[in-house]
Structures are given as structure tokens and as C-alpha cells.
Amino acid sequence: EQMMENVDPEKLRPRPPVVTIMGHVDHGKTSLLDKIRKSNVAAGEVGGITQVIRAWSVTHKVLNPDDPNEELLEKQITFLDTPGHEAFTKMRARGANVTDIAVIVVAATDGVMPQTEEAVNHAKAADVRIIVAINKVDAPNANVERTKRQLYNLNLLPDNMGGDIQFVETSALTGQGIDDLLTAISLEAEFNLADELKADPDRPAFGTCLEGYMTAGEGVNATVLVQQGTLRPGDIVLCGANYGRVRTMYNDHGVAIEEAGPSTPVRITGLGGVPNADDPFYAVDELTTAAKIAEAREKKDREASLNRFQA
Numbered sequence: 645e646q647m648m649e650n651v652d653p654e655k656l657r658p659r660p661p662v663v664t665i666m667g668h669v670d671h672g673k674t675s676l677l678d679k680i681r682k683s684n685v686a687a688g689e690v691g692g693i694t695q696v697i698r699a700w701s702v703t704h705k706v707l708n709p710d711d712p713n714e715e716l717l718e719k720q721i722t723f724l725d726t727p728g729h730e731a732f733t734k735m736r737a738r739g740a741n742v743t744d745i746a747v748i749v750v751a752a753t754d755g756v757m758p759q760t761e762e763a764v765n766h767a768k769a770a771d772v773r774i775i776v777a778i779n780k781v782d783a784p785n786a787n788v789e790r791t792k793r794q795l796y797n798l799n800l801l802p803d804n805m806g807g808d809i810q811f812v813e814t815s816a817l818t819g820q821g822i823d824d825l826l827t828a829i830s831l832e833a834e835f836n837l838a839d840e841l842k843a844d845p846d847r848p849a850f851g852t853c854l855e856g857y858m859t860a861g862e863g864v865n866a867t868v869l870v871q872q873g874t875l876r877p878g879d880i881v882l883c884g885a886n887y888g889r890v891r892t893m894y895n896d897h898g899v900a901i902e903e904a905g906p907s908t909p910v911r912i913t914g915l916g917g918v919p920n921a922d923d924p925f926y927a928v929d930e931l932t933t934a935a936k937i938a939e940a941r942e943k944k945d946r947e948a949s950l951n952r953f954q955a
């Protein structure tokens with residue numbers, strides 16, 4: 645699509661990193677995401693975390709280890725709760741590179757497993773930065789050293805071994821290391837990704853649909869990740885083969901908001917049909933333009949499925 649070419653380098657501003665957690669089943673991806681969310685919920689804001697959403701942001705402060713009163717860095721981080729490795733690869737195949745950092749979770753109890761290796765390969769192929777979280781370090785049968793050796797064998801090397809991969813030991817059960825993991829992500833963003841983590845907030849929005857669904861009250865809902873520009877209610881958006889005017893926009897706490905800039909996940913209502921995960925979306929000037937493109941896309945999709953049927 646007409647995405648990156650319209651971006652003016654002069655107008656680029658820093659944006660938060662978008663992080664995906666990957667790893668073998670049962671190694672603690674969901675538990676880590678839960679723990680991170682809960683650690684970041686402001687006091688009194690209990691309702692905010694019960695929502696099931698595909699993407700959300702946290703704010704993390706990196707404190708001086710020698711003087712916890714000194715704040716060295718404050719970063720916003722966007723987490724994607726992706727349904728799995730396959731989706732990650734599919735997304736990339738369609739040109740939707742939404743992730744900047746992949747956290748590879750390995751349980752120290754099991755060590756490296758087949759899907760760990762698969763996750764590492766996906767992350768490397770997508771050319772995203774990797775951070776390793778060795779999880780379940782609280783478990784009596786955890787073997788951190790063995791797990792590290794297995795990871796080194798996958799060519800994931802920390803800086804004291806000539807590599808540049810950050811290793812963090814975590815327990816999603818006790819909360820140990822969660823802060824260290826957020827710090828590792830913040831440092832990665834600040835020092836290894838500073839050039840990539842930029843976007844122009846002033847242009848018309850574009851990004852990627854993370855999920856689409858219907859609700860009885862609001863009709864078509866879409867959770868989208870804004871990647872460039874700023875999205876506002878009233879904007880006309882084209883999302884895959886669907887289009888419409890953004891009616892209401894909600895942030896990751898379910899609060900209606902008036903604008904969403906780069907790396908912000910939002911839920912929007914107002915599309916005419918349910919879009920697919922991975923569909924690119926962009927704001928356009930005219931409803932008629934959106935309608936024409938949507939129609940052309942629908943025709944193309946129909947022909948593609950017909951071809952598949954005939955093949």
C-alpha cells in the first residue's frame with residue numbers, strides 16, 4: 645500500500661516500542677503479560693484490567709540502581725497479545741511488521757523446547773530485536789544455567805559473550821524480575837532502536853488491524869494499532885475490504901478518547917463490516933475513495949478464493 649513513501653523524515657518523532665511475547669506453550673507468556681499489566685494499573689483502577697484486549701500500553705520508569713530516587717528514563721511500551729507464532733509470520737508475510745521487540749520466554753524448568761526455537765527463528769526472520777526472559781525461576785526444579793547454555797546454542801549471546809542479547813530472569817508467579825524485564829525493553833528501545841522507533845504524528849493515520857468482531861450494542865468493532873499519523877473520531881478509514889467513519893475510539897482501558905498517535909492500540913467503531921486481523925488500515929480523505937478501494941479489494945478477494953477453489 646501507499647504507506648511509508650509519504651512519510652517525511654523531518655517530521656518523525658519518537659514513538660513507543662511495540663513488544664510481542666513468544667515462546668513454548670506453558671512457559672508463561674500469558675502469566676507474564678498479566679503480571680506486567682497488573683503491575684502497571686494505577687491504584688483504584690481495578691475495572692480497567694478485566695477487559696480482554698489484544699493490545700495495551702504501560703509506562704515504565706527506569707530508576708538509577710544506586711539511587712532509586714533518580715529516574716533515568718521513562719518509557720511507554722505497547723504490548724501485543726498475539727495469538728501465536730503463525731499469526732506473527734502471516735502478519736509479516738502481508739507486510740505488516742507491527743513488532744519491534746520480541747521477548748522470548750523460556751521456562752527454566754523445561755529449558756529450550758521446539759517452539760522456543762521456532763519463536764527465535766520467527767523473530768530473527770522478522771528482523772526484530774530479541775530479549776530473553778528466563779521464566780519460572782522460582783520453581784524448585786528450575787535450572788537457569790542449563791537453560792542459558794541451551795539459549796547460547798541458538799546463538800543468543802549476552803554481551804559478556806560477545807553478543808548483544810539481554811537476558812532477564814523472571815517469575816510470573818512471584819513478580820521477581822518483572823521490573824527488570826520492563827527495564828530491558830526500555831533500554832533496548834532507547835539504545836538499540838532509537839532510529840527505528842520514529843513516526844510522523846501529523847500525517848493521516850495508518851496501521852494494522854489486530855482483530856475485528858461484532859457486539860450487539862456497537863456493531864462492528866476493530867482493535868487497530870496506529871503506526872503512523874494520528875487517528876481521530878470522524879476520520880474515514882479503510883480497513884482491508886471494509887470502510888467507514890470512525891464513530892467512537894476507545895483506549896486500552898475502555899475510555900473514549902479523541903486522538904491516538906503512533907504505537908497506540910485503539911478500539912474503533914463505525915466500520916461497515918468486520919475486518920480481519922492483519923488487514924492494513926488507513927485514513928482517507930473521501931468516503932467515495934474508501935468505497936472504491938474497498939470494492940476493488942473485495943473483488944480481488946473473491947477472485948482469489950475462486951482461484952483457490954478451482955485449483
Ligand code: GDP
Nearest residue numbers: 669670671672673674675779780783815816817
Ligand atoms: P503460556 O502457555 O506460555 O501462556 O503459559 P501460561 O502463562 O498459561 O503458564 C502456564 C503454567 O505455568 C500456568 O499454570 C502458570 O501458572 C505457570 N507459570 C507461569 N509462570 C510461572 C512462573 O514464573 N513460575 C511458576 N512456578 N509457574 C509459572
